Amino acid sequence: MGEVISVKNLRKTYSNGVEAVKGINLSVQNQLVHALLGPNGAGKTSTMKSILGFIKFEGDIKVFGKNIDEVRNRISFVPEEKNFYTHLTPKKSIKMCKRLFKNFNEEEAFKLLKYFDIPINKKIGSFSNGMKTSLYISLSLAQEADLYIFDEPTTGLDPIKRSDLLELIRQKIIDGKTVLYSSHIIPEVEKIADYISIMYKGRIIYSGFRDDIKEKFKLLYVPTEISHKIGIDTKNFFAKLIEDEVIVLLSNDHKQWESLSNHEDIEIKDVDLEEFFNTLIRGYNDVF
Amino acid sequence: MFFKELNDIKMRSIVILLLLLVSLAVTIALRPYTETMFSQMISEFEKLPKFMKKIIGSPEQLTRLKDDEYYLISQWHGKNLGQFLPLLSLLIAFPIFAKENEKKTIYFLLARKKRKFVFWVKFLTGLFVLLIMTGGLSTMGFVLMKILGYSVSLVHLLPCLISEMVGVTFFFSLFLLFSIISNDQVKPVIAGIVILIGLPLLSLIKSVSFLNPYPYILCVNVLDKGIDWPYTIVLASVSLLLIVSDYLVFKNREF
Amino acid sequence: MWFKIDLYSSLSLNEQIKMGIKESILKGKLREGDTLPSIRELASSLRVNPNTIVRAYKDLETEGIVIAKQGIGYMVLKGKAEIRRIVLKDLEKKFSEEIFRFKKIGFKLDEILEVIKNIWEK
Numbered sequence: 001m002g003e004v005i006s007v008k009n010l011r012k013t014y015s016n017g018v019e020a021v022k023g024i025n026l027s028v029q030n031q032l033v034h035a036l037l038g039p040n041g042a043g044k045t046s047t048m049k050s051i052l053g054f055i056k057f058e059g060d061i062k063v064f065g066k067n068i069d070e071v072r073n074r075i076s077f078v079p080e081e082k083n084f085y086t087h088l089t090p091k092k093s094i095k096m097c098k099r100l101f102k103n104f105n106e107e108e109a110f111k112l113l114k115y116f117d118i119p120i121n122k123k124i125g126s127f128s129n130g131m132k133t134s135l136y137i138s139l140s141l142a143q144e145a146d147l148y149i150f151d152e153p154t155t156g157l158d159p160i161k162r163s164d165l166l167e168l169i170r171q172k173i174i175d176g177k178t179v180l181y182s183s184h185i186i187p188e189v190e191k192i193a194d195y196i197s198i199m200y201k202g203r204i205i206y207s208g209f210r211d212d213i214k215e216k217f218k219l220l221y222v223p224t225e226i227s228h229k230i231g232i233d234t235k236n237f238f239a240k241l242i243e244d245e246v247i248v249l250l251s252n253d254h255k256q257w258e259s260l261s262n263h264e265d266i267e268i269k270d271v272d273l274e275e276f277f278n279t280l281i282r283g284y285n286d287v288f
Numbered sequence: 289m290f291f292k293e294l295n296d297i298k299m300r301s302i303v304i305l306l307l308l309l310v311s312l313a314v315t316i317a318l319r320p321y322t323e324t325m326f327s328q329m330i331s332e333f334e335k336l337p338k339f340m341k342k343i344i345g346s347p348e349q350l351t352r353l354k355d356d357e358y359y360l361i362s363q364w365h366g367k368n369l370g371q372f373l374p375l376l377s378l379l380i381a382f383p384i385f386a387k388e389n390e391k392k393t394i395y396f397l398l399a400r401k402k403r404k405f406v407f408w409v410k411f412l413t414g415l416f417v418l419l420i421m422t423g424g425l426s427t428m429g430f431v432l433m434k435i436l437g438y439s440v441s442l443v444h445l446l447p448c449l450i451s452e453m454v455g456v457t458f459f460f461s462l463f464l465l466f467s468i469i470s471n472d473q474v475k476p477v478i479a480g481i482v483i484l485i486g487l488p489l490l491s492l493i494k495s496v497s498f499l500n501p502y503p504y505i506l507c508v509n510v511l512d513k514g515i516d517w518p519y520t521i522v523l524a525s526v527s528l529l530l531i532v533s534d535y536l537v538f539k540n541r542e543f
Numbered sequence: 544m545w546f547k548i549d550l551y552s553s554l555s556l557n558e559q560i561k562m563g564i565k566e567s568i569l570k571g572k573l574r575e576g577d578t579l580p581s582i583r584e585l586a587s588s589l590r591v592n593p594n595t596i597v598r599a600y601k602d603l604e605t606e607g608i609v610i611a612k613q614g615i616g617y618m619v620l621k622g623k624a625e626i627r628r629i630v631l632k633d634l635e636k637k638f639s640e641e642i643f644r645f646k647k648i649g650f651k652l653d654e655i656l657e658v659i660k661n662i663w664e665k
Contacts, residue, residue: 032592052399054543069402077399081392085292087299096292101400149399167590174586174593191550194592211555211595261640262647270553 003065004028004147004178005051010059012046020046021057022202028180028195033173035193035210036182037277042199044182045080048151051180052077063147073102076145078153082136086125090118090135097139109142112168116161129156141168148172149180154188166192190273200281213276218257220249221267230263241283250279289397289406293413296387300379301417308376308425311368316432319359356438361507364429365448370506373422373452374487377459378480380418384410385467385538386476394543407538411531415460422456423449447515448507455505458523461530468538545572545580548589556591560599562633565608568619568626579609579617 005028012021021043028034036044050057052075053068064071084093090113097104113120116134124135133156140148148169154162169179169192183189189196190210198206222232227247234240239250250271251257260266269275364370388394397406430445462483466476491497503509504519546563548556567573579585579600586593600617603609608629609617621629645655 032594049543054395054398056542072400072402075399077395079392079395079399081395083392084396085296085393086391087295088292096289099291100289143400170590170592174583174590194595211557214553214555215557258640261644264648272551272553 002030004030004063005034005180006060006062006065007047007051008060010047010050010057010061012043012050012055012057020202021050023059024199024202024204026197026204026207028178030178031173031176032194033169033179033181033192034195034197035189036180036197036199037184037186037189037193038199039184039281041201042184043202044184044199045151047199048149048180048182052149074146075149076140076143076147077149078136078140078151080151080155082129082133082155084124084132084136084139086123088124089121090124090138091120093124093135093139094142097142101143103144105142105144109138112138112142115164130158130161133157134161137165137168141172145177147178147180151182152184153181154183154185162188186274186277196273198277198280200284205280205284206276210273213271213273216252217271217276218251218254219269219271219275219279220251220257220260221269222247222249222260223265226263226265230260232260239280239283241279248279248283250276250283289401289409290413293384293410294417296383297380297414297417300383301421304376304379305421305425308369308372308421309428311372312364312425312429312432315364315368315429316436319356319433319438322359356433357440357444360429360433360438360440361444361448361510365426365452365510366506366508369425369429370452371502373456373505374459374484374502376421377418377456378463378477378484380414380421381460381463382467382476382480383473384414384464386470386473389470389543390472398543403539404535407535411464411534414464415457418456418460419453422452426452444510447510450515450520451504451507451510454520454523454527455501458501458527458530461527461534464534465530465537468534468541545585545588548591556595557599557602560585560589560591560596561603561606564599564603565626565630565633568608568621569623569630571623573619575619575622577619578612578615579619581616 005026007024007026010021010024010026011019013019024043024047026036026047036047038044046055049055050059051061051063051068061068064074068075088096094106094109094113097109098106110120113135116138118131118135118138124132127135133153137153150169154165157165166188169181172179173194181189181192193210196206196208196210196213197204217238220237223246227234232247232249234247234249236253237249237256238252241248241250257268261268385394388397394406426449427445430440430442433440463476463480466479470476487500488502490500491502501523504516504523509516545567548559548563550556552559554562564573564579573579580588582593582596582600586596589596600609600611604611604617606629608619608621608626610620612618642655
């Protein structure tokens, strides 16, 4: 199937002048979890709203190679605000979804509601945040869609249900589906993502497989005086972050860290997602 | 989705329906009393204080009230039901889009269905309920009076019905526009009320008084002149224009 | 169950899967001529993306440990002895950076061996 979502040169400026997305490219491939990771205000929701056709934008977006309006029956979306119809009960909601969507699996919906401990005859208006989220997710996952789009799906969920949700998402991938997952929670992304696009201040500052971050990058901690002494050209590194007494360098070139590995004051470390993310984000201001 | 929309409208339509049925019952129940009351008033018209004469109008009008048909048209279609119809349209229309905009439940539908589909189901369900209620209540006035033995004929009911149906369609399409544009449920209500109060006031200015559709809906001239075809066609066309605008605004709106 | 995966490990999933297969061969769970678990089966068992398994299997094929056979799957080419050599080579590659650093700092081989001995005996 190849490319499920193709975003080219996406720009979005709101009527109040805020430039939420400053020209990004995104390519979501088939059968993987593509995470959009970034702090609040990075432009993730605007990106998703553009993909879903909720807002106007500049640029070119294709889903399954077509305009999104033509393929809506293959999509399931969980928004940031998981509000559902308050006077309905979960049971009535399932009935409604069954009538509305051809690909809705009623049996699966009841199974998921039970899995998440949702009372099926209680009015949704009385639900807590966690229950609302669980309900919305259950209805969305019960749809046999080809593409699932989640915007911060774990809000309000306790750790066990969060883990349950990630497990359900992984099963979708094993079943051959595709997921676009937006979050600002690093441990979650670390657990679920196959491919990560890091977004910050309207730009995508890194895109790559999660495995690659572990395999191809190393962090170098260089005390400031040493960096002057040796004369390290920090511009050659993938990213840099200048702290009080040390310069943190992110490198994906093994020649770089091999040449510096002999220095006893320079610490070379494997990279986890959190450190990778922090160095890129905080170092962003040093670079741009 | 039709059933879900129906469900949404259910609560308020049932409440309004009950209120109007009570109003209908009262209107018809008062008929015998009005006959004697007005007979008395006519005979003693000259004796009434000046301000009362002004309110009641002319003795000729009072005489007409003795006529059942006139009573039905003027009291039910022209007053108790008729004056409520624009408000009924507002009450049905205002939350159809605005509620989902406010509560952000609209995303569920918009993600999975084309805007064309979402618009037409919501619009048609609302209009359907409104027309059924209007048609039903309108006809019931005639039916009840007939059953109770009063002399009323279908001849005047039909034109009245048409005016009312076209009238509510006009108001519904207009108020729906406010519902589509707003991000909360309060604004469309306020805008609607402004229209409901403002339109009758237009009658005060002779040159633009034709813009006020109230007399048309209230079947004021039906007994004497029958249905006002030109006005019907114009109002229907304006409604059509409004419906197209509703669709286009919804289609291009950002959420 | 074949082996376990640690999502938070500093090793990538790819490396862990390859290691897991090699260890399975060393433990006798897989022998020369056996077929590797199907991609879907292993993905389901480990709860990882099937594409990750595919990449790992392809890497193993490049290393010469398995070979893809049409209609059958990935077949193990090497026996325990050869895998042992390969895994030891992996270990050498893994440690060389660290050991080299310690050497440059001035540690002696005996000291390093002592450390390893202590760890082994725990």
